[in-house]
Amino acid sequence: MASIKDVAAQAGVSVATVSRVLNSHPSVSPDARGRVLAAVEVLGYRPNAVARSLRTDQTRTLGLVISDVLNPYFTALARSVEEEARGRGYSVIIGNADERPEQQDHHVRTLLDRRIDGLLLSPADGDSPLLTDVARSGTPMVFVDRWVPGLDVPVVRADGHRAVQDLVAHLHALGHRRLAIIAGPAATTTGNERVEAFRDAMRAHGLALPDAYIGQGDFQADSGRRVTEQFLALPEPPEIVFAADNLMALGALDAVRARGLRVPEDIGIAAFDDIPWFVHTAPPITAVAQPTGDLGRAAVRALIDIVEGRAPQSVALPARLVVRSSCGEDTATPRSTA
Amino acid sequence: MASIKDVAAQAGVSVATVSRVLNSHPSVSPDARGRVLAAVEVLGYRPNAVARSLRTDQTRTLGLVISDVLNPYFTALARSVEEEARGRGYSVIIGNADERPEQQDHHVRTLLDRRIDGLLLSPADGDSPLLTDVARSGTPMVFVDRWVPGLDVPVVRADGHRAVQDLVAHLHALGHRRLAIIAGPAATTTGNERVEAFRDAMRAHGLALPDAYIGQGDFQADSGRRVTEQFLALPEPPEIVFAADNLMALGALDAVRARGLRVPEDIGIAAFDDIPWFVHTAPPITAVAQPTGDLGRAAVRALIDIVEGRAPQSVALPARLVVRSSCGEDTATPRSTA
DNA sequence: ATCAACCGTGTAATCGATTCCACGCCCCGA
DNA sequence: TCGGGGCGTGGAATCGATTACACGGTTGAT
Numbered sequence: 001m002a003s004i005k006d007v008a009a010q011a012g013v014s015v016a017t018v019s020r021v022l023n024s025h026p027s028v029s030p031d032a033r034g035r036v037l038a039a040v041e042v043l044g045y046r047p048n049a050v051a052r053s054l055r056t057d058q059t060r061t062l063g064l065v066i067s068d069v070l071n072p073y074f075t076a077l078a079r080s081v082e083e084e085a086r087g088r089g090y091s092v093i094i095g096n097a098d099e100r101p102e103q104q105d106h107h108v109r110t111l112l113d114r115r116i117d118g119l120l121l122s123p124a125d126g127d128s129p130l131l132t133d134v135a136r137s138g139t140p141m142v143f144v145d146r147w148v149p150g151l152d153v154p155v156v157r158a159d160g161h162r163a164v165q166d167l168v169a170h171l172h173a174l175g176h177r178r179l180a181i182i183a184g185p186a187a188t189t190t191g192n193e194r195v196e197a198f199r200d201a202m203r204a205h206g207l208a209l210p211d212a213y214i215g216q217g218d219f220q221a222d223s224g225r226r227v228t229e230q231f232l233a234l235p236e237p238p239e240i241v242f243a244a245d246n247l248m249a250l251g252a253l254d255a256v257r258a259r260g261l262r263v264p265e266d267i268g269i270a271a272f273d274d275i276p277w278f279v280h281t282a283p284p285i286t287a288v289a290q291p292t293g294d295l296g297r298a299a300v301r302a303l304i305d306i307v308e309g310r311a312p313q314s315v316a317l318p319a320r321l322v323v324r325s326s327c328g329e330d331t332a333t334p335r336s337t338a
Numbered sequence: 339m340a341s342i343k344d345v346a347a348q349a350g351v352s353v354a355t356v357s358r359v360l361n362s363h364p365s366v367s368p369d370a371r372g373r374v375l376a377a378v379e380v381l382g383y384r385p386n387a388v389a390r391s392l393r394t395d396q397t398r399t400l401g402l403v404i405s406d407v408l409n410p411y412f413t414a415l416a417r418s419v420e421e422e423a424r425g426r427g428y429s430v431i432i433g434n435a436d437e438r439p440e441q442q443d444h445h446v447r448t449l450l451d452r453r454i455d456g457l458l459l460s461p462a463d464g465d466s467p468l469l470t471d472v473a474r475s476g477t478p479m480v481f482v483d484r485w486v487p488g489l490d491v492p493v494v495r496a497d498g499h500r501a502v503q504d505l506v507a508h509l510h511a512l513g514h515r516r517l518a519i520i521a522g523p524a525a526t527t528t529g530n531e532r533v534e535a536f537r538d539a540m541r542a543h544g545l546a547l548p549d550a551y552i553g554q555g556d557f558q559a560d561s562g563r564r565v566t567e568q569f570l571a572l573p574e575p576p577e578i579v580f581a582a583d584n585l586m587a588l589g590a591l592d593a594v595r596a597r598g599l600r601v602p603e604d605i606g607i608a609a610f611d612d613i614p615w616f617v618h619t620a621p622p623i624t625a626v627a628q629p630t631g632d633l634g635r636a637a638v639r640a641l642i643d644i645v646e647g648r649a650p651q652s653v654a655l656p657a658r659l660v661v662r663s664s665c666g667e668d669t670a671t672p673r674s675t676a
Numbered sequence: 677a678t679c680a681a682c683c684g685t686g687t688a689a690t691c692g693a694t695t696c697c698a699c700g701c702c703c704c705g706a
Numbered sequence: 707t708c709g710g711g712g713c714g715t716g717g718a719a720t721c722g723a724t725t726a727c728a729c730g731g732t733t734g735a736t
Contacts, residue, residue, distance in 0.1 A: 003722055014686045019724055027684055031429050044471075049451040051722035052393045059388070070614075071411050082434060093431050096420060110429055113387040133382075167698050221614075255617055276408075276559075280591055282620025313628055343691055352716045357694055365714055389692030392721050 002043040010039035019114065022047060052113065062303060063111035064120040065095040067146070067219070070274040073292060075124070077144065080296030081120060088304055090117070099219060108134060118303045122146045125185035140306040143332055144299040146190045154306070156299040157190070158290040159316040160272065161197045166321040167270060167288060168201035171240055174328045175266065180238035181211035182227045182248045188219075194244045194272055208336035213238055217248045224251025232259055233265075238329055239268060246273040249285060267320055268327035284324035291317045340381040349379035354661040360385060364517025388425040391453065400456040400641060401449035403433040403442055405484070409585055410613040411630065412460070416484065418634030419458060426642055429456070437660055438559060439464035443530055446472060453565035456641045463523035478644035480638040484528045492644075495528070497654040498610065499535045504659040505608060505626060509578055512666045514606065518551035518576035520565045520586045526557075526561065532582045532610055555586045570605075577606060578665055584611040587623060593650050606665035622662035629655045643674070
């Protein structure tokens, strides 16, 4: 592969001049520029990003560590992150933690070894001293979706309070009173936050949320299945199961089916995270939709702000309720007042 | 961030010795080794992968360019690729082409600029002279799932012939005769191959496959919707629509629903690619399942073979039919012969 | 006419690693 | 006693870029 020296030789100039042409430095004569450009063309020269990074101490690359690639929410996030970054001249390297702290740490370390300019992270459950070190070391860093409390790192996330309140209001209006929730891992902030929002909304509607109606999940389908089975085995099972993410909702759906029960007639299901597939399940699932694309874009902007020395901003974007039929139809209560 | 010089100073040895310790070169005294290791510990030193790559001319990184991150088939593939690569000491950088040749080329170029050791690619529709150049230039490269005919590049893919034959047999047994297919883009090999397999199977069962029953899709949900609408508008619409990938099947499902028709009573749907969600759709979808994990792993092995100078092998792994209820129940024909 | 400013260019240092080569030392055999 | 052969070590070249600095040649102001 041709190097800058080959180009310089071919064009009859020094490597410095070649470099200047390539970086559109002003003081190069049109003649030299032309010869260099021609040489580049002839040789099919492409600058070696590795060498360039070593010298300039910047890679124009962002790292993104997500909790689970198989979760459509995170792939949607990854896509918008990559898009926004590309638009701003950065590349993105994605690491998949699979909800395992060791694997998360592996990726964080590898990314740091590659001297990425900044790190976008949705921390997995379980603590990671590494993360604390990295945050303190001054590496540009932004949390997306989830975060680690106590670290001075900007967070870009969805605020589900309002949407969860809308959800509970919707369920209440449909006549449901016994609502249960499948929570995320206690150590993830989103896990807690969603439970809190739900608890608040329940209280506001004068509904009780007994401990038996709070199941511990881990954001994976299996845990949704397991918790739902426990709910169904209760002397007084809930009328609605609200899963804190889309995968657990899927597990819940499975468990209900396996019992030979129907949704929503026998039991209703709702989910945090809206994904394209929820339109096609039987029945279509009522969900709290996060503005995933906006989150990804905002996160990249915040991160690049840090990288380029500007003041970053934490962002919380509102989520919104998308009503479908998995908790019962509400066509019986028309809203029009004509 | 500490460099090898800092470690050398701290340990009171030269950088050469530090390097030798780090690369477990034999001729280093236990004493020196101990001091270096201690210094590494104290400084929290991590070797700069950029510098190392520049010197050694290898990055221990593989590039993976997939056609669409939002397609669960490709995320599953990406996951297994990353896993296998990690197990062998390589990292993976993923690029998402979004089925757009220019974006694919952008990623290929960026990956090459970063001097990845090898490239795993599932080429998008449309031709790309760049790909031909890269293949000819001797860059280690392997195609997964799709490929570009005429290039001397190993291909790792699923062979769907048998499974598609099983599918047609299954449909035939259920009494269906008018079967239609939503093809992928003509220029993608998988697109053609799946149509050919289908055509062969139809012929084997003495069934006609009129042109009107072959729709042109592009592997995206929208095209599935559009083509299905055309099928439904036919004087004699098909009894079954077979989509050449999972996204188009979803679009087909949408189109059928939008018409107020039921699946499978009014029209059946089947898909190439099996994904976890197909269990949860209404109704669960009959599909041809690719051994995605095995494909990813085999692809990485083939690529690393090239990178490390061994002879690579093209691989075709058999796909298999997974019968669900989207084409009609076949519980009426028990297989047991007890 | 003189000098400063400026322009285009090249030389060389530099980034952080790896690795070839040489050097000093010790041990062993002749 | 002397020489050859490891062994452990350090010096320095090298990878491919960027960039500070120096240099020669114009140009314009005084």
